[in-house]
Amino acid sequence: MTDDLAERVESVLAVDAGQFEAQAAADAEVIKRELGDGTFDNHQSIIGLEYEFYAVSNAQRYANGDEPTYALTRVPRRMLELMGFEKELGLHNAEMTTSPQPLSAHGLRAQEAEVRARLQAALDCASAEGMRLVSDGMWTIPPTGETAEEYLTSSVSDDGVRLATNMSDSMRYHAMANSESAPESFTLEAPHVSLDADTVMPEALITSIQPHYQVSHAVDLPFFFNYALRAAGPLLALGVNSPFFPADLYDDDASTEDILEDGWEEHRIAVFETVLNSGGHEKVTFPEDLDTIEDAVERVAVDSTLVPMSVERGDRFDDEFATLRRKHGTYWRWVRPVFDGGSRSSANARIEFRPIAGQPTVRDSVAFQAAFAGLMERLPRQDHPVIDLPWEDAEENFYAAMRDGLDADLSWIDEDGDEVGGVDMYQDLLVHARDGLRLAGCSEEEANYYLEPLRKRVETGVTPAAWKRARVREHLDDGAEFEDALHAMQREYVEQQSETLLEGSFSDWF
Structure with missing residues (x-):
């Protein structure tokens, strides 16, 4: 093999x-x-979702008395086929891609329903094989008998070709470590973390969800x-989920x-970037920012090529x-345009939104x-004034949200043209998200149902990252060592x- x-x-x-x-x-x-x-025009907006998971051992193996380990585990390729899931970077990954649907009450x-049905199956x-799929931003318990560093840096050389031991057979990722433009090492950098690897395998620490929006x-x-x-930036702040x-x-x-x-609230951003x-x-x-649709195409065309395939x-x-x-496929931006379609009738231009962790x-x-x-x-159709927020402020919002989550000091311009932040910013953001769903045919009750989990985060100030921090702190206060506290939180x-x-x-959960 x-x-x-x-x-x-x-x-x-x-x-x-x-x-x-050429x-x-x-x-x-x-x-x-x-x-x-x-050719790429359509009569209505279409939505879709990419949803990544990692697998942990769910077998009856115990550590620290009566607690299961939930250690990272590799997913057999035959199991992915049985699940109808796709491979991702690491052997522990599995990815689901939903069928595109019209943006409407029925489409949502x-x-x-598709996510739940396919995920239940x-x-x-996975359970029959002693595994469980986890929806999360970053795994923290390495495979049994291995350190995370060993798992992420293990590789072999086959006749001069460097291959990551725990990477799926994704050709573009393996080739990146062997191309003429490959760096001496792929370095992960974050506060108090620095890891050098001879492949891109450290990127397999992270998992995400990626909503798609296809424009008419x-x-x-x-x-x-x-x-x-x-x-x-504001949506990232609501979704932070990888503080450790x-x-x-x-x-x-x-x-x-x-x-x-x-430490930051969303280290997933730093992992992918560094x-x-x-x-x-x-x-x-x-x-x-983009000026024209031709610019969107041209950016992909002139993007640096790591691996010609x-x-x-x-x-x-x-x-x-x-x-x-x-x-x-290697044009990685936190928000990126996509031009796709197996036929002229299905051709589409869409936006992939990539900042949100699992x-x-x-x-x-x-x-x-x-x-x-x-x-x-809603926002484009209303000509919402936040479009006048300077791009530099939008960029700073993004990285501030990465660092501090809901505690970040973010800039926003509300529908009245006033500069606001905090709760006022999220009030404006979620009202317009609700109104957009209403425009798409959702009832007020349905729109509120979909957005309620995000409103709860604004009201309580609790994100998944904040929950994780609180659990780790609680175990530390009870006298646990850091690694034990981290593993207890993850379990x-x-x-x-x-x-x-x-x-x-x-x-x-709280």
Whole structure:
């Protein structure tokens, strides 16, 4: 298997970079032409969701007396096939992608029902193998008998090809460690954490949800996109869920108080940025505003290529720009445009919203999907004044939210044109998300149902990251060492989720 994988990586590395870039540029012109012809236009907005999980051991193995370990575990590839889930970066990952639905009351119900139905089936499948899928922002208990550092940095060299031991056979990620432009090491950096690896495997620490919003008229995508950038910071602050790394990744000289005092609320952002931006590449960034739809296409075309990969072209519509689609696979931005469609009738221009970590429950995840869709439906159509918030302030909002969650001092302009923050900001944000859902056909009761989990966070000031911090502090106050406190919190997280993932919400936890 390793030999076969190494051969495939070598075949990727043999692709001529100049030809790849030239074909990507030609594909960009195809998309621009089709945009001009209206091919990517649709009669209504469409929504979708990518939902990532990691697997933990749910077998009857116990540590510290009578508590299950819930240690990270690898998912057999045959099990992913049985689940109908997709592989992600790490062998412990599984990803669900929902079927696109119209943004409407029926469409939102269909999204939520599909997630629950497929996830229940996946949980049953995993349980039979002594596993459980966890919806979270970052895992903190490494596999039994391994440290997190060992799991993330383990690799082998097969005839000069470097392969991460615990990475799925995702060619682009394996090839990144072997390309001519590969850095000497891929370095994860965060407060009191620095990890060097010879592959991008440290990125497998994190999991996310990614709502999609497909615009009706492709030419309008930049206007919607720029609103999405301004909503990114506040929504990120509501969703923070990765305040801790596995204990063994912290620097030896970092005290428990250092970790608690200096740590951020959403380290997932730093993991993705520092690992994949290693070596001076700027692949993961908060993107700048868009002026035209052609600019959106061109940004993908001129983005630096880490790994040129061969592309097979067939008879599908999107095969006409297959190389650009391949290049888009490493166009990592926290908000990014997508041009897709297997046929002209299904061609679409959409926005992927990527800042939100995996959430404690399905209802909380769908709340973010609904909030983002509602904001996209309402803010541009109202010409909401927050579009006048300078891009630099939107960027600062994003990283402030990463650091401090709901305690961050964020900038917002409300519907009256006044600069507001805090509760007033979220009041304006959630009112317009509700109104957007009402425009899409939801009743007031339905719109409030979808957004209630986020309102609860504003009212209580409790995010998943805050909950985790409080649990760790509680165990420390009871005399636990940091690693024990961290693991106790993580086990409690999994146990709470086992009772609420499908039918409850995060607010049931406190």
